[in-house]
Amino acid sequence: MSQKRPVENGVSPIFVERWSPRSYDESSISEAELNTLFEAARWTPSAYNAQPWRFIYARRGTPQWQTFLDLLIPYNRAWAERASALVIAVSAQEFVPPGAKEAISTGAQSYDTGAAVAYLVLQASLSRLATHIVTGFDKDAARQVLGIPQNFKVESAIVIGRQGKPEALSPELQARETPNERQPLQNFVAEGRFGFKG
C-alpha cells in the first residue's frame, strides 16, 4: 500500500485499498465473475427503493467488445483495451411507485446510481479485480449504439479487469499508475453549520 494512503480513523482497509489503475492484463472474465459485482450493486439503498441503476456490459472476446471500446475517448481507449469488461451505467429518470399509476421522478437517480457503482467497484476490489470509472466517453453515441431510451440518463463507464504491469502503459500513463490522494477530513466535514471554503 502506498504511503499516500494511510489507514486512519479506524476505517476498514477495504475502502483505502481500492484504487483505479489503468494497466490491465488482457485476460477474459466470466459472466459469473461480473454477476458478483452486479449483486453488490443490487443491494444499494435508493430513494423510494426505486433502484434506478441499469448496467449494460460487454466482455473481451465477444462481438460487442469493440463496439463498447469505440465509445471511449482515445485517451481512455488506449489503456482500457487491455481490460476484461466494460460496463455502461445508466439511470432511470422515471419511477412508478408500487400501487401507483403515474411515474414520478425521485430526483435522486444520479445520486443512487453513483452509490450502486460505488458498491460494484468495491466488490470488484474484494474479488481481486481492478476497476476504473470513466466519464470520458461519447454518451450520445452510447445512447444510439446501445439503444438507450431518452428516459434514461447515461452516467458513466466502468472499466473492469485484472491489473497488469505498469510497463504496458505509455510513459505518461506509467507516471500516473499509483493510488491518488484525498483532501483531509476537515476540508469536507463540518459540525453544525456549513464552513467550507470551496
Next chain:
Amino acid sequence: MSQKRPVENGVSPIFVERWSPRSYDESSISEAELNTLFEAARWTPSAYNAQPWRFIYARRGTPQWQTFLDLLIPYNRAWAERASALVIAVSAQEFVPPGAKEAISTGAQSYDTGAAVAYLVLQASLSRLATHIVTGFDKDAARQVLGIPQNFKVESAIVIGRQGKPEALSPELQARETPNERQPLQNFVAEGRFGFKG
C-alpha cells in the same frame, strides 16, 4: 438475516447485511465514531478526483441537534429523533482542476456524492451502527439554516445511530421495520445492448 435477503452470486455479505432501520436507542455518538464513517467516504473515487461531497452534521446532545431534526418532515422526525447523529450531504457544483484558473462542472457531482454516502453507510454497518438515508426534509430550510451557498446542491440527509427495539416505533412503522427487497439481476443487467422494460 431475513430470508428476503439471500447472499447470492458470491457477493460479500457486507452489502446484503446493511439495511436501513428506523428504530434507534437514543444513545450518543462521539466525533471519533463519526470520523470513521467520513474516512470511508473520503476514499470514494470521483470524476477528476474532484471529491465534491461535503458533510454537515449534528450530534444528539449538542445545541444544533434540534435544529437539524427540525429540517426533517414530521414522518421522518418521528423516528429519527431517537438517532445519535444527523448528517446533511451536499455537493459542490464547481471544481477548479489543479493548475487551472477557471472552475468547471464535472457533471458528476450528485453521482459522486451518492457514491461517498454509499461508503459512509457501509462503513457504519461495519462499525455496528445503523443508518437511514432520507430525502424527506426541507432542502431550502437546510440551505438557509446551515448557511449552504448556492453553488452547493443539498443532496440527502443521513440518520445515524444504534439500532433500537422495534417496539419504540408506531405500529405502522413497526410493520416496516425489516430489510426491504430488491429486483433480480436480470431486471437491471444486460449484455451488449439496452434491453429493459423500465
